[in-house]
Amino acid sequence: MKEKPLRNFPHETWTMRSLPTGTRKKTSSALFTVYSTSYRSTESVVGLRMAQDFNHTPVLERSIIELFSGLPVGVVVDATLGGGGHAKGILEHSHNVRLLGIDRDGVARDAAATKLADFGERVRIVAGTFADISTILEKERDFVKGEPVVGILMDLGVSSPQLDDPSRGFSFRSDAPLDMRMDQTSDVTAAMVIANIDQHELARLLRDHGESRFAPGIARSIKERQPTTTGELVEAVERAVPMAARRRGHVATRVFQALRVRVNDEEAQLESGLSGALDVLSPHGVLAVISYHSGEDRVVKRLLHEASTGGCTCPPELGCVCGAVPTVTLKKASALLAQPDEIGANPRARSARLRVAWRLAT
Numbered sequence: 001m002k003e004k005p006l007r008n009f010p011h012e013t014w015t016m017r018s019l020p021t022g023t024r025k026k027t028s029s030a031l032f033t034v035y036s037t038s039y040r041s042t043e044s045v046v047g048l049r050m051a052q053d054f055n056h057t058p059v060l061e062r063s064i065i066e067l068f069s070g071l072p073v074g075v076v077v078d079a080t081l082g083g084g085g086h087a088k089g090i091l092e093h094s095h096n097v098r099l100l101g102i103d104r105d106g107v108a109r110d111a112a113a114t115k116l117a118d119f120g121e122r123v124r125i126v127a128g129t130f131a132d133i134s135t136i137l138e139k140e141r142d143f144v145k146g147e148p149v150v151g152i153l154m155d156l157g158v159s160s161p162q163l164d165d166p167s168r169g170f171s172f173r174s175d176a177p178l179d180m181r182m183d184q185t186s187d188v189t190a191a192m193v194i195a196n197i198d199q200h201e202l203a204r205l206l207r208d209h210g211e212s213r214f215a216p217g218i219a220r221s222i223k224e225r226q227p228t229t230t231g232e233l234v235e236a237v238e239r240a241v242p243m244a245a246r247r248r249g250h251v252a253t254r255v256f257q258a259l260r261v262r263v264n265d266e267e268a269q270l271e272s273g274l275s276g277a278l279d280v281l282s283p284h285g286v287l288a289v290i291s292y293h294s295g296e297d298r299v300v301k302r303l304l305h306e307a308s309t310g311g312c313t314c315p316p317e318l319g320c321v322c323g324a325v326p327t328v329t330l331k332k333a334s335a336l337l338a339q340p341d342e343i344g345a346n347p348r349a350r351s352a353r354l355r356v357a358w359r360l361a362t
Contacts, residue, residue, distance in 0.1 A: 057345075057346045058082075058089065058155070059352045060336070060349065060352055061086065061089055063336060064086050064090065064153065064288060064354075067288055068090045068094050068097075068153070068286065068288075070094070071096060071097055072148075072150055073096045073097070074096070074147045075099070075100055075147050075149050075150065076090055076098070076150060076151040077099075077153070078090070078101045078153050079153060079273065080103065080130060080153070081103040081109065082103060082105075082155065084112030084113075084115035085115070086155060087099050087112065087116055087123070090151075090153070091119050097150060098121075098143070098147075099122060100126065100136075100137070100140060100143060100144070101116070101123065101125045102125075102126055102129065102130060102133070104127065104129050104183035105183065105184070106183075106184065109127065124140060130154055130276070131270075131272035131276065133152075133273060133277055134279060137280055148282030149280050149281055149285060150282055150284075150285045152287045153288050153289075154274075154277065154289045156266075156270065156296050157266075157292040162182070168180070169230055170260060172230055172233070172234050172253075172256055174230070175229050175230055176229060176231075177189075177191070177229055178190045178194070178228055178230055178233055179191070180256075180260045180263045186263075189263065190233075191228045193259060194226065194233075197262075199219050199223045202219040203216045203218075203219035205258050205262060206218055206254065206258050208295065209293075209295060214245070217240040218237055218240040218255060221237065224236075233252065233256070234252045237252040261295070270296055270300070274289070274299075274300065278327060278328065278357075282359060283360065284358060286357070286359075287328070287357045287358075288355075289304075290352050290353065291353050292348075297335065297355075300355050301355065304328065304330060304357050305330075307327045308327075309324060309326055312324035325362075327360055328357040328359055329357065329358050329360055330355075330356065331356035331358075335353035337354075338350065338352050
């Protein structure tokens with residue numbers, strides 16, 4: 001796959017001795033060279049404070065730890081690092097691996113730096129997205145040291161701390177600027193998407209995310225009112241959907257989801273990220289992907305199925321005669337789900353779908 005340039009993310013690498021606050025300096029060890037970098041955004045003081053409150057319970061944690069336990073010596077890529085919950089579990093139970101953590105959210109990276117500080121030079125955190133995994137690994141080759149990528153984790157969607165922070169604009173639970181950017185250095189907010197998108201295109205976007213019956217009316221209402229806050233967006237949706245027709249759950253849930261996916265280019269990022277992950281994963285390495293809504297799970301299911309069949313479309317009763325070569329084997333055809341006890345403790349796990357593949361030797 002042709003590598004793409006990083007999307008406007010500063011190249012920053014952190015030593016995991018402490019939360020980065022100083023100036024850039026170079027230190028060395030017998031194993032590899034690491035860098036500590038000052039990470040200061042325009043909201044640095046606020047970001048550091050928010051990082052202390054970035055408490056995120058990782059979903060399907062037991063399943064992830066089991067999958068990544070017993071891996072051979074190599075590098076694990078947590079391509080959606082978040083607050084570092086999954087990464088911490090992997091590092092505690094897989095002593096042969098080092099972990100490269102990728103996240104576009106600066107607050108999440110700050111929180112992960114704190115959570116993973118005790119693992120020292122076994123960890124490196126970088127700014128970026130999983131769509132650029134090949135390029136990031138190349139830039140971090142001093143950390144990788146030529147070792148195989150033995151595992152990749154992708155935990156998709158928005159995290160609970162992002163939803164719970166009103167200022168991020170992801171949630172309809174409180175009124176806030178209509179933002180929804182995972183990477184707060186990006187120029188495109190949800191309000192800007194609404195201002196610039198064509199009404200018919202907006203309706204198609206809403207239909208793609210499950211708003212079939214009322215998509216045209218919701219799109220018209222949104223375009224007429226041009227909301228700039230989450231509260232105004234909810235009001236625009238409510239005006240278009242009769243009370244009697246409202247399903248279980250909040251009336252604006254799918255609208256918020258559709259806009260968040262568009263703002264963060266999640267669909268294109270997911271396809272690029274999965275292709276890139278399969279390209280860099282070593283033979284017998286494990287790829288684990290957690291999705292939370294049907295749209296992203298369909299993409300994961302389709303791409304992993306294509307990889308597991310080599311793209312073969314021959315009739316099953318005749319067997320493969322086209323010469324397709326599978327590149328992965330799947331743990332199972334269907335997704336793994338959270339157990340009732342985990343759902344009781346962490347309701348967000350209810351919608352989680354875990355799909356697992358192992359890279360075949362070629």
